[in-house]
Amino acid sequence: MSPTPTTRPPRPLLYLALTALLASVFFTVSGTPARAATSTTISANGNSGGRTFDGIGAISGGGGNSRLLRDYPAAQQSQILDYLFKPGYGADLQMLKLEIGGDANSTDGSEPSIEHTRGVVNCNAGYEFWLAQQAKARNPNIAFYGLAWAAPGWINGGFWSTDTINYLISWLGCAKADGVPVTYLGGWNERGYDANWYINLRTALNNAGYSGVKIVADDSGWDAADAAASNSAFNNAVSIWGAHYSCQGGDGGNANTCSSDSAAQANGKPLWDSEQGSQDMNTGAPALIRAITRGYLDAKMVSYFNWPLIAAIYPNLPYATVGLATAGSPWSGAYTIGANTWATAQVTQFTQPGWKFLDAGSGYLGGSESNGTYVTLKSTNNSDYTTIVETTTASAAQSVTINVSGGLSTGQVHVWSTNVNNPSSGSSLVHAQDITPSNGSYTLTVQPGYVYSITTTTGQGKGTATSPANAALALPYSDNFESTATNTEAKYLSDMQGSFEAQPCADGRSGQCVQQVTPVIPIEWQNDSDAFSLIGDPTWSNYTVKVDVDLRQAGTAELLGRAGTQSRPQGNQNLYKFRVSNTGAWSIVKNYSSGSSTTLASGTVGALGTGSWHTLGLTFQGTQITATVDGGTVSTVNDSTFLSGQVGIGVVGYQTDMFDNLTITPGNGTAQPPSGPITSGIAGKCLDDNGGSTVNGTKAQIWDCNGTGAQTWTYNGGALQVNGKCLDITGAGTTANGTLVEIWDCNGGGNQQWQQNGNTLVNPDSGRCLDDPGFSATNGTQVEIWDCNGGVNQQWHLPSA
Known part of the structure; x- marks a missing residue:
């Protein structure tokens, strides 16, 4: 993603350690404070008016x-x-x-x-x-x-x-x-x-x-x-x-x-x-x-x-x-x-x-929002108080003097701080200093980018538990739902629409099954989709997923695979669907996070009917996708758009269908995305990473096709990657005609998604196409996004598998 006001590149550990050290060094009490751009006096008067916290x-x-x-x-x-x-x-x-x-x-x-x-x-x-x-x-x-x-x-x-x-x-x-x-x-x-x-x-x-x-x-x-x-x-x-x-x-x-x-x-x-x-x-x-x-x-x-x-x-x-x-x-x-x-x-x-804000002890440092803010609150005992100072918009150290009166404690105060602008574990919730006021007054220096809590209270602390290392969900994986209590959700199954809960199996099957139990469309908060639920690891690549299905009413059930990036509403997700109805009509559908979809294959098998159990299967091996019903192959198609993702179960609409015996078994190796040049509709020109650079913000341009690494792109899950970076629309969220395109760290953002539509590359978030401005044939011309018009300057031929 291109930088935004709240996004910063990670800081080296040494930088963060030095920042924390300097913060403690500059923290001074009384006497001569460290050099500061602004001085502020805070009146912590316990008799001040203010609203209840x-x-x-x-x-x-x-x-x-x-x-x-x-x-x-x-x-x-x-x-x-x-x-x-x-x-x-x-x-x-x-x-x-x-x-x-x-x-x-x-x-x-x-x-x-x-x-x-x-x-x-x-x-x-x-x-x-x-x-x-x-x-x-x-x-x-x-x-x-x-x-x-x-x-x-x-x-x-x-x-x-x-x-x-x-x-x-x-x-x-x-x-x-x-x-x-x-x-x-x-x-x-x-x-x-x-x-x-x-x-x-x-x-x-x-x-x-x-x-x-x-x-x-x-x-x-x-x-x-x-x-x-x-x-x-x-x-x-x-x-x-x-x-x-x-x-x-x-x-x-x-x-x-x-x-x-x-x-x-x-x-x-x-x-x-x-x-x-x-x-x-x-x-x-x-x-x-x-x-x-x-x-x-x-x-x-x-x-x-x-x-x-x-x-x-x-x-x-x-x-x-x-x-x-x-x-x-x-x-x-x-x-x-x-x-x-x-x-x-x-x-x-x-x-x-129940504490009270003290309006007299609250305001902007130096009278300006650019320096930061402070608020003071007093306890219900009318003695203890806390002043919170934030300097997140400041650019320099500042001196703060606090004068305590109105019955508030003039005893020792404790200062805790967190570096929020450049966070690290070592600079978060640090007990930085204890201060003894002199005649109810004391001075300290606050550094930019921090929040400070200056308090007479005690009992604060910072947890020490640590996380284990992250790891993928290992295959094979299966769940027969026998250990799932009735009316509860099955392990790892995350409902996207409707509700999938464990129920006693029906139609001649004993034990526990999962049933979609929402019988009619709800009163919704965001747009509708079919009822479906996801499970598994988005990094899964080659695998076979199978599930038993009991169509309780006339309708269609779905088995989902290689489910990747989801946008809003929830039906907008990169994935493949295998749909089968009670009549035997079936289809294999490619769905995009933009909300569009393409039917890759369709046909009819023997009617599944209702009130009986059948097994649906999807196998993903490289770019080959095979769909099965009751062990028999229905269709095999080739598509390289999505090469990894979760699995899921669903229904079309809100049928109360049942599912049982979910299994995911590994395939061979990891699906490799197609790699090679992206050629332009303008003869002899290719999409190029300027200078083969890996620096964020490097322009994506047109150049004479030369077969170098700067022109070796992979199309993986909707992202176009080169030299470990992704093709990115500058300024995430910007969708205007003429917005430039560059390379940036891959982050899965909507501004890094590209959908093939014929020979054009459409960004689903903006609805605009990757465009060579002015039909230029000049090496070094930076590409942009523009309203899709089908011109040769918007024609791009991706590498094939």
């Missing part, structure tokens, strides 16, 4: 982003949970927002409903209550917040209906039965509000014995708070106004400034940043801490929820490195704790919900 949380949901954590080995699972929830160890989260599952995809998966069909409630569905139990066991004071992204399709009247209110109350009943006390409840994630629905929800909660559950509205913007100014019944029903991505840049933005509106601030109820983040677990740390401090300074928001809690998802799914940590390899136990964890800890380990 409600806590820092994260979001499990929106969706499926905690799925694989449930399948981790017990030791590593416990370590990850400790890093997220254990006080004085890691993120020490004070709140946890849980998705109320609705059987539909809400970003990285489909979370199961507790009620797939009206009146049949299963409180053990999914993993959110389990996760909440684990969080509560580590921190009994943690608060829980429920929110729906989708809802089951049996609901009558749409989401804003009485049926949905009753469904939410059933969910609260399950939470209570599972020992998960829910304090906060929202409406429909990022889908606006219905004032009358919230009024009716308040009444229904009170009548059902949940008068203590506080309603949050509207988990979108500030429109609900605006409307409440002229609707007293609505205002009385809601306890908290929550908005998403109110910090500059929106979803994934830099959070240099934040905003609410005057009506929300004047309302008097707490304002929450009820979803923020969407940032890489390391490079997102500066924006995370800015959103917390500047969220209060700019918008009076007193709570922050990071999306998501963790990326416990397969690495080929969207947002695979986003959250506080990643855990995408349950078979190996490997995980990574991100800098976002330590940026969070700099607040949570030094404050508690």
Whole structure:
């Protein structure tokens, strides 16, 4: 990916060590501080006014982003949970927002409903209550917040209906039965509000014995708070106004400034940043801490929820490195704790919900956002306090003097720091200094790129557990589902749409099977696709996958293979599908992450019928793909587009078909992508890596065809690679005509995906074609993207297998 404001190249270990050392050297107390560009005096006055701090949380949901954590080995699972929830160890989260599952995809998966069909409630569905139990066991004071992204399709009247209110109350009943006390409840994630629905929800909660559950509205913007100014019944029903991505840049933005509106601030109820983040677990740390401090300074928001809690998802799914940590390899136990964890800890380990912000002790360093910010909070004992200082936008060291008054403790303070701009383990949550104030005053120097917690409290700490090495899921792999409890998800099986749960087998077969149990299309949050579920390692290459299928109704079942990069919505994924219907009609389909697809072969075999078991198979060996039914070959095709990926099972629509005896056996070797020159439609010209360079940002150009390594490309899973680098559209996310194309480290981004469409190369994210500007035949002309027009300057002939 080309660099963005929050993306930096990794720093050498020596550089990081020297940075941490210099930070400690420059940390001075009283006397003469280190040379600083700016001096700031902070008035930590305990009598200052300010709003009540409600806590820092994260979001499990929106969706499926905690799925694989449930399948981790017990030791590593416990370590990850400790890093997220254990006080004085890691993120020490004070709140946890849980998705109320609705059987539909809400970003990285489909979370199961507790009620797939009206009146049949299963409180053990999914993993959110389990996760909440684990969080509560580590921190009994943690608060829980429920929110729906989708809802089951049996609901009558749409989401804003009485049926949905009753469904939410059933969910609260399950939470209570599972020992998960829910304090906060929202409406429909990022889908606006219905004032009358919230009024009716308040009444229904009170009548059902949940008068203590506080309603949050509207988990979108500030429109609900605006409307409440002229609707007293609505205002009385809601306890908290929550908005998403109110910090500059929106979803994934830099959070240099934040905003609410005057009506929300004047309302008097707490304002929450009820979803923020969407940032890489390391490079997102500066924006995370800015959103917390500047969220209060700019918008009076007193709570922050990071999306998501963790990326416990397969690495080929969207947002695979986003959250506080990643855990995408349950078979190996490997995980990574991100800098976002330590940026969070700099607040949570030094404050508690119920503390008060001190407005007099909060502001911008040197009066400018470019220098950084500080906020001061006092404890409920009116003596202890913490001042949090962030310098993520600063360019030089600064002097900070803190004057303590108004009943706050004038005793020793403890300084902890994290380098969030250039994170490393050695510079995260470091106990940097203890300071004894003189007459309630002390001075310190803060370095750029850090967050500091200056506190009178104790009990902070940093976990020491380490992850095992990552490893691929070994083949052969099989699961007959006999050890999977009824109504639960099978090991490693990650639902993308619908819900696949273990059920007693039907139609003459004993034991346990997996069934797609969502009978009708849900009320969705993002666009629909067929119901399907993924399993396995994206690095698998040559293999045979087989599964037994029982078509319970007329319709079509799917067996998926070489499933690679997925974009949004979930049906947009690079993979091959083998589809077979009850009539015997079959097809082999190549599907792209852009959402388009190509049928490679189709035909008819003997009718499978319904209510009987059959075995479907797909074999991938190099570029050869063979499909079988009941052991007989249906078709063999050759295609080199996707050479590795997961397997999956699915149905077309929402049939309640059953699956059993999933097996994946290894083939021979690793599929090798075709390699060679990419020739232009302009005679004698080839796509060329300028100078054969491996430096990020080197231009991709046209040049006389010469057979050198600079013109030896491989087409692998939609990526075009040369000299270990990928063909990349400059400035990830840029889609304008004329955007230049270069080479960059391969990262799986949408700006590095290229789809063959005849003899053109289309980037699915932009919909534009790789283009030789002006039909140039001049060596060194840098290629770009442009509206597809079929011209010879957009014709490219890829190497064949």
